Amino acid sequence: MQSADATSSTMAVTSMALPDRMGTSRGFDDYSLYSALSDDELIQLAIERSFTEDRGYMNSIQSSQAGYWQPNSQPNQFTNNRFITRIRDTSAAMPLYDFPRRSSNPANPPPNLPNVHFPDVSHLVSVIENGDVKTLKKIAICNPKSLLVANDDGWISLHEAAYYGQEECLKIILTVHPEMVNRCGTSNQTPLLLSAVCHHVNCVECLLAHGANPNIANKDGETPLFKVCSKPNIKIVDLLLRYGASVHKSCDAGLTPLHEAAGNDNVKICQMLLEAGAEPNATNIYGINSFFMAAQNGGVNVLSFLMVKGVDINWQASDGATPLYEASKNGHKEVVEMLLSKKADANKTTNNGLLPLHVAVQKGHFDIVSMLIPVTSKYRVKRTGISPLHLSAECNRDWILELLIEAGYDVNVQLSDDRSKMYADRRSTALYFAVANNNIEATKILLDAGANPNLDMLNPLLIAVRRGCIDMTVMLVEHGANMNASILTHPCSFPAGILLSMTNLHFLKFLMDNGCDARSCFDCTYGSKPHPPLEISRNRFLQLASNQDETPRKTCVQFCEAISEPTTSRWAGPIIDVLLDYVGHVKLCSRLIEHLDSYPDWAGIKLKAMPPHSLMQLCRLKIRQQVGNQRLRCINKLPLPDRLIEFLNYNKGELLDI
Structure with missing residues (x-):
């Protein structure tokens, strides 16, 4: 009887001392009345009151909120048995709500409890981050609903405790709100996922013990197990697997936990996943399996482990790439060496027709190129329509260029028509790539090895002349470049080299000295007759080093037309003077005479063209x-x-x- 009276008295004190939901006191203002109760008892008391609030207050809150959230799971076996019946009886009648981000009146804490206030989000986060368990308990006792206030990311106090690894704070919050264990933020992040990502082992274990679902994924489809495999932590992986985490659940890109573990070269986790039933040949949306992922990231240990499991070492992804191709591309020398020792096929092409040797050359991996050359079929290289020499010249890999030449690759091999059409200038030889890159060293290597400078549709000499590179021009001329080359898409009746060197007399004279045809410059269909107005701008002829996608001209441009362009006409006299030194009996047309007559100092040039010679x-x-x-x-x-x-x-x- 005395015990019943004491309980009744305690409940009366409780109901009078705690503030009501309107923020007013019920009479007592001495917090010491609860000093006889332990923290756990006070929290349990707060829980009782949170589920027995008067209905009018709940209805007023309900009408003031824009939306609701429902608990993601029912209270579990870890919830205090004393309150299971009460929670189940009231949860259906009184749904929980998403409260405002700040307390309705944080500046006016209950006068009865001077050491406790209604915290806003930032204060509560600070309390949790610092692991202030004492303050958090007071908040949980006096205002348990404040633990449900969400920030901009949809995180409540449980997320913050999980993120900062505060296990004791987690336990307090889960005691008050056990149904929040699977609460998701705006990115669908659960507290368990946050703890796993941050490697808080104790928090992960605590959450799992309180019923956290290990298979809830974030907005990208990434589960806690997936995330912890991408940042390997064996202890957490073991915990998640023991609590039923699925090894088959993939992210939106189709990657599984085994992909992530293999990509991080973690043999132990791979073994744990396989023992849990993971499929070693599962692929993502790009057809990449775990073995491929390991090769892509240089995981030698995982590759050795997966080979024992019978994985296909020549697996091809959706784009046709093989593990050897990926290892060659990314410069993983040890992986390439191991794969080749296991007879990986170096002659499987990707969908764009490239071999591992091509990509190794392109990326400049000298050692890998050295390993691939002996096992790569030159016949298969020829069928691809592009030689490694083209790629080494295009990417300025001079040291690899020499290695390939020593290995017997033909310096005069040309791109296939399909590959040549991929370039606006229809280039076809490795020499053209070297000249186009203004790479004098590569040009010299190729020319010394016997490269023919006259195989391309657009002669490399014209590129060198257009750019004014005298050293390159000299090398090409010395190795037999055609001095009288023309531009097929922009034909003219005289050598294109003259057209491109009109503003550089030094270049022009060099071309003339080496056999460029000067006589064709004085062949004019109009002769001494009046010339028609100009229709073509010479600027159109200076596009050889860039785009060549214009409609080809049907008529040839004559020298007298080209020299009449505004940017060139002021050089007409000196240009004609140089050309006259390399011709015999020629007759100047009426337009050239007009140019020479336009400037008094050029009168002697006109006399130079007249007989006797x-x-x-x-x-x-x-x-x-x-x-x-x-x-x-x-x-x-x-x-x-x-x-x-x-x-x-x-x-x-x-x-x-x-």
Whole structure:
């Protein structure tokens, strides 16, 4: 009887001392009345009151909220037995609600409890982050609903405790709100997922023991097990597997936990997953399996482990890439060496026709290229339509270029038509790639190895001339580049090299010295007759190093038309003067005469074109013609006096005293 009276008295004190939900006191203002109760008893008392609030208050809260949330799971076996019946009896009648992010009146805490206030989100996060268990217990006793206030990410206090690894805080919150164990944030992150990602082993174990579901995924389909395999933690993996985490559940990209473990070269976790029933050949949306993932990331240990499990080492992904291809691309030398030792096929092509050797060359992995050359079929390389030489020249891999040449790859092999069409200028040789990159060293390597500079639709010499690279031009000329090459898409009646060097007299003279045809510049269909107005802008002819997708011209442009362009006409006199040194009997057309007449200082140039012509000049032209363009550089070897050789090479304008 005394015990019943004491209980009745305690309940009366409780009901009078705790504030009601309108924020007013019921009479007592001395918090010490609860000093006889332990913290756990006070929390349990708060739980009782949170489920026995008067219905009018709940209805007022319900009408003030924009939305509701329902608990993700029913109270579990770890909930205090003393309150299971009460929770079950009231949960259906009184749903829990998502409360405002800040207390309705945080500035006015209950006057009866001077050491406790209604915290806002930031204060509560600070309490949890610092592991202030004492303060959190007071908050849980006086305002248990404040633990359900969500931040902008939808995290409540349980998420924060899981994120910061505060196990004691987790226990307090789960004691008050056990139904929140699977509460998801806006990104569908559960407290368990946050603890797993942050490697808080004790928190993971606590949450699982309180009924956390290990198979709830975030918005990207990533489960706690998936996340912890991507940042390997064996203890947490073991916990999750013991509590029923699925090894088959994949993320939105189709990746499984085994993919992640293999990608991190963690043999132990891979073994745990396989023992739990993981499928070693499961693929993601790109057809990549765990073995492929390990090769892609350089996981030598996992590769060795998975080979024992019978995985196909030549597995091809959706794009046709193999583990060997991926290892070669990413520069994993040890993986390539191991795969080749296990007879991995180096001649499987991707969907775009490339072999592992191609991608190793492209990425500049010298050691891997050295390993792949002996096991790669040159016949299969030829069928791909592109040689490793093309890629080494395109990517400026000079040291690999030499290695491939030493291995016997043909320096004059051309791209297939399909691959050549992928380039606007229709390039086809490795030499063209080197010249286009202005790579003098690679150009020299290829030319010395016997590269023919005249195989491309657009002669590499014209690229060098257009860019004004004298060293490159000299090398190409010395190795027999066609001085009179033309541009098929923009035909003209004279060599394209002259067109491209009109503003550089030094280049122009070099071309003339080496056999460029100057006479064609003076062949004009109109002669001394009036010329029609110009229709073509010379600027259209200067696009050779860039896009060549214009509609080809049907008519040839003559020299007199090209030199009449505004950007070139001011050089007309000196250009004609240089050209006249390399021709005999020619007649200037009316347009060229107009140019020479436009400037008084050019009058002597016009006289230079008129007969009679110097016999010495005519003899020099005849001798050079007999020698031929391809042997002009050999004139120095003729058994002739030095002064005569200099004259033939245009090092002297006149030959005197001979």
